[in-house]
Amino acid sequence: RVVVVGSANVDLVVAVPRHPAGGETILGGDLRRSPGGKGANQAVGAARAGGAETTFVGAVGRDESAELLFASLQRSGVRTDLVWRVDVPTGTALITVSPDGENAIVVAPGANSHLEVQQPQERRIAAADVVLAQLEVPVEVVLAAAAARRPGALLVLNAAPSRSLPDALWAAVDVLVVNEHEAADLSGPSGRAAGGGPEALAAGLLERVPAVVVTLGGAGSLVARRGQPAVRVPAFSVRAVDTTGAGDTYCGVLAAGLAQGRSLPDAARLAAAAGALAVTRRGAQEAVPAVAEVARLAAS
Numbered sequence: 125r126v127v128v129v130g131s132a133n134v135d136l137v138v139a140v141p142r143h144p145a146g147g148e149t150i151l152g153g154d155l156r157r158s159p160g161g162k163g164a165n166q167a168v169g170a171a172r173a174g175g176a177e178t179t180f181v182g183a184v185g186r187d188e189s190a191e192l193l194f195a196s197l198q199r200s201g202v203r204t205d206l207v208w209r210v211d212v213p214t215g216t217a218l219i220t221v222s223p224d225g226e227n228a229i230v231v232a233p234g235a236n237s238h239l240e241v242q243q244p245q246e247r248r249i250a251a252a253d254v255v256l257a258q259l260e261v262p263v264e265v266v267l268a269a270a271a272a273r274r275p276g277a278l279l280v281l282n283a284a285p286s287r288s289l290p291d292a293l294w295a296a297v298d299v300l301v302v303n304e305h306e307a308a309d310l311s312g313p314s315g316r317a318a319g320g321g322p323e324a325l326a327a328g329l330l331e332r333v334p335a336v337v338v339t340l341g342g343a344g345s346l347v348a349r350r351g352q353p354a355v356r357v358p359a360f361s362v363r364a365v366d367t368t369g370a371g372d373t374y375c376g377v378l379a380a381g382l383a384q385g386r387s388l389p390d391a392a393r394l395a396a397a398a399g400a401l402a403v404t405r406r407g408a409q410e411a412v413p414a415v416a417e418v419a420r421l422a423a424s
């Protein structure tokens with residue numbers, strides 16, 4: 125069982141010829157509204173692509189965006205009975221995409237800032253094998269979720285978007301998942317100055333957490349555990365259409381794999397297959413593949 129604690133956003137996406145500068149107005153393509161937010165994306169990843177029984181703990185408003193998110197989560201088999209409804213607009217990401225595929229994003233957190241972990245959420249978390257969290261919700265919420273775990277249950281933290289972590293959170297993390305930028309940010313000036321590749325960054329982070337996964341986009345990922353040699357997990361070769369949601373799909377499937385008793389490298393291989401399939405499709409939650417597709421690619 126997986127509980128994902130995190131954000132739910134609606135992504136408002138417009139294709140633009142280039143990103144506007146300050147004070148500038150640019151005409152873009154048609155508006156696309158799609159369900160997103162790292163927490164909700166990862167919950168969809170764990171349930172649909174990972175095949176795990178998954179609960180999403182998040183907060184949404186009382187608006188159309190909330191309905192879009194509930195529909196997407198439920199279609200993917202995510203349990204939404206512990207999602208909070210608050211009197212604040214659902215989180216919204218304003219995204220422009222330039223022709224080279226680069227995204228510029230502004231997030232209005234809205235309801236996400238009002239997420240709380242109370243008794244019903246604590247009870248569900250206490251029954252989970254893996255708790256998966258990110259940093260698009262208040263860090264106190266992540267700490268409360270960590271505290272509600274049963275002994276032996278894992279906290280997988282995707283430290284995105286980048287921010288510094290309080291000591292209590294460092295101490296609670298079992299598996300840290302970061303991309304190279306986030307790894308460098310968390311490593312601080314000394315880590316960045318060392319100028320090392322992902323192996324060096326991961327080695328530094330292992331001083332604070334027992335296991336680190338560094339995702340490297342089309343170059344795959346790196347699994348590092350204390351006292352064991354680091355393992356490179358190659359990416360599956362696919363035609364990339366839209367990389368949105370690849371990292372979230374990866375995290376969801378990684379958590380699902382761990383909940384199913386797989387080793388971290390085995391879970392990372394499945395996650396890599398799911399992440400690769402996600403980049404072949406547009407959108408975040410819409411791009412998440414089904415378990416059978418993931419298994420087929422992973423076996424290839």
Ligand code: ADP
Nearest residue numbers: 303339340341342344345359370371396399400
């Ligand atoms: P983030 O979006 O958080 O920066 P990444 O871009 O590193 O995350 O993607 C997460 C994982 O998804 C990668 O480790 C890889 O396994 C897979 N992935 C991402 N981009 C590609 C790609 N172009 N081709 C194949 N796999 C990819």
